[in-house]
Amino acid sequence: MLQSRPRLRPSLRRASLCLVAAVAVLVAGCGGAAQESPRGEPQAVPVTTAVVESRPWNDTVAALGTVNARESVTVTAKVSEIVQRVHFDSGDEVAAGSVLVTLSGNQQQASLRAAEAAANEAEQQYRRGSELVEQQLIARASIDTLRATRDAARANVAQTRADIGDRTIRAPFAGVLGLRQVSTGALVTPGTAIATLDDIGAVYVDFPVPETRLSVVAPGQRVAGRSAAYPDVDFEGTVQTIDARVDPDTRAVLVRATFANPERQLRPGMLMQVRLEQRSRTALLVPEIAVIQVGRDTFVYRVREDETVEQVPVVIGVRDGGLAEIVEGLASGARIVVDGTGKLRPGMRVVEGSVQEVKSQSGDAVEPAGAPAS
Template sequence: MLLALLASSACGDKQATERGGRDEAPAVPVTTTIVRMAPWNDTIAALGTATARESVSVTAKVSETVQRVHFDSGDEVAAGAPLVTLSGQQQQASLVAAQAAAEEADRLLRRQSELAEQQLIARASLDSQRATRDAARARVAEIRANLGDRTIRAPFAGVLGIRRVSPGALVTPGTVIATLDDIGRVFVDFPVPEGQLAHLAAGQRVFGRSDAYSGREFEGTVSTVEARVDPATRAVNVRADFPNPDKVLKPGMLLQVRLQRPERQALQVPEISVVQVGRESFVYRVGAGDAVEQVPIQVGGRDDGRVEVLSGLEAGDRIVVDGTGKLRTGSKVVEAEAAVPAATPAPPRTRERRRNAG
């Protein structure tokens, strides 16, 4: 009789254990969101190099000694401002002599014109003297032009580089005086794959970042798309125009460029909701009874914590954003705010109970 009772009790315990194993697991607290269509801007990323709007190396045209330097390294100058004056004593003396010769030739021409009107000299003599007068004037103009080359001027307004000459130095044609760059606006040239050629147009917005100015973003517009595709790289060069009022962008600077295409509507989800397994991407969709299922999706572009979904979801679907690491297909979920339990008071310590009992 006792053995029968023990066997019956053991059987009952086993059935209770099996029933307890079949009880549903507690719901996993997660955060969810509803998938919606929202504005989306496709972007094209590239590396670009900044160039000055105008750039030149100012050089000497003649061999001469530097008499005076009118600038310091890094100065901003206006168009036509004198930069260097070269010694021109020989040309000055030649100019005085040429002007005297021109005045004499002009005086003789006037005298012979009077004689020619009185038919006292041949017409050919008058024509010869006129040619002599014109040649003397041309000589004066030539010497003045040479003297003009003795003053080296800025061809346009801009910022000068490092001064490379000093007073007393001998310069020759081609000697670099300094560099001059107009950087009130800069160009940024960058390559774009030919597959994106149909999406390029003048006037598109471009954003650039430089490691030299962390956290700062520069904005410009596409000014030119190259007419040819490079057959070696299969890319087309694009030039963007960036305002540079504070002149922080320098020629030669490397910029991380982001070209923004026209806005469109796209289905998008938070980037943290996407689970990556190998080359495949999934999200957990909440279905009937708050049970989740793993849904494969096709991902498009990514931007600022958002992911474009090309297929696998529809507008209105509810997906899990945070807490995906604890989920499996069929898991029940509950919003994290609703899953916080009420605080339970801690039981008294054992020793305290014994002390009270004593």
Template sequence: MPEVPAPISSPSLRACCAIVLALALAACGAEGDAGGQGGPSPVVVTTATVAVQPFNDRIRALGTVQARESVEVTAKVSEVVERVHFDSGDLVAADAPLVTLSGQQQHAALAAARATANEADSMLKRQQELAAQQLIARATLDTQRATRDSALGQVRQIEANLQDRVIRAPFAGVLGIRQVSPGALITPGTVIATLDDLSSVYVDFPVPEAHLSHVAEGQRITGTSTAWQDRGFEGVVSNVGSRVDPTSRAFSVRADFANPERLLRPGMLMQIELERAERDALMVPEIAVVQVGRESFVYRVRPDDTVEQVVVGIGSRARGLAEIIGGIEPGDRIVVDGTGKLRDGSPIVEAGPGVVDTDEAGGPGEG
């Protein structure tokens, strides 16, 4: 007969059941731990609550310095230079003689014209006496008067021609480099020298049409130049253009600058900063704004400590701050630091909540 196995004793059976139960519980515990680690881990971030704050920024532009008065001194006639009365760089008064041109023929013609005029005037006086005695006709007297007036007109014409041979400064200013010498033949349009009134200068610069309501005559501005990097020049807006360029969508602004030391020269490039009036604005730190293509957005914190992407409109930027003109409201809580690891719906853990403070974030100031 086949051998029948011996029955398992009760203590041995209980030991085997205990081992199987322990292994099953351990497996269930491992599965539970694995399930707990399967979800996304919260991202450690810094958040802030945005609020409306006083803010002022500056409009920046580039412009070219122009003299208040500027001209190229030229001759009106073709003639030989007889005398030059200035040197390069001279400061001259208005109507000061600069160049005298030869005029010998005109002087001779003037002497002859004056003699003719004097003779005609004497004849007119004699005929006036005869006309008073009714010894000559009135028509003869009128003819002689016309002859005298014609002779005087000839004298004035020659005198005007002689005046054109003395070239004078049209206004007070600084002369540039001399371009002519005595004995040179000059023609109309020949540049003798440049003349600039540098007591004050002006700068024309373009401003985007979005700032049209923020620019007005009388506003103070600051200008800087690479030639004088250690100082700024104070100016004032003297004119706001009446048109907006349809191509660039900008309008022209003119600012005047006092220039007593004549440090600013025509043609210099100047950077203009025009400070806008203080206003209330919704400001956030620039690091909170994420730029993707042409869109800007921030991460707004939901009540369940997850984030959502919110597209926002950006206005001015100033020293680490960005003005929000749409998308979020005062009181919203946004992520300031740690946006690089976030996605829409990501859970977060607060590292250090606070309120956006312009003093801590850089404060309003230059853009």
């Protein structure tokens, strides 16, 4: 026996047909809009382009350096003795030869008086012997003995005075003293630190330079530096010397620059950011945001005459101030895409949002990423 199928209500059937038709129209309309313009041509992607130009460029090498005093020493005692008097306070500026500490030397003073008396007696004996030799009353060999005794007595006096001098500790050069480490009555021994002494009227800053830049570094070049303690102060110096050896671990060489420090702002041990300026040269520059890095590949999008784009592999040199140097891959006058590269593929048409020229905001450049660290 045949069974009849259930029939849909007329109202539900009409609603289903309308829904299917609407979906079909929507899909067809969206697909056509995404692929073609009203004229049936592929739509152009709006981008910002730039014209690449060669222009003068001042390279710099950026590094971290350490401040060192022009002269620096830790003042110590030479002998074991009691401190009799301290002649300075922490932070004093002293001249060369200034007395810093006097040690007790009563025993040495007594020894000096005895040595001077013996020397005077030996001198008198020598003079009498000389007179007797002239009168031929004693043998000439006797005067040689008297002369040796006199010379030994004089040497004993000099040695005793040197011992007394070791008990007067003086500043070896002019500079600024650090914190005082001893007090009156303290016992000091050879090597006991009394205070540090630094000549900081001018300071040295040692910083590493990659060996790849060694050929363009020379004494007399200008160096600019900044310290975190004085972020708004630019310190100026010059290269004084270059180390004779390259560090085999970092492949860098130490360069020493001299900085004037009349206001004593720079202190030994401070960290400084230094920039070593080099000779001006001509470089091909592009905005750094135009450079695309995918794995080990580096490229830019160049705009062709028909307003389509192509990927051009490039080699990057130095980077700074939002600019990158093109070493290989582009020529001056080429148009490249700066903004909007994320939605481009080779062969796509572009329309310019704006055209700009590549200009340096600061005439300097630093080492590219991957240079040896300081």
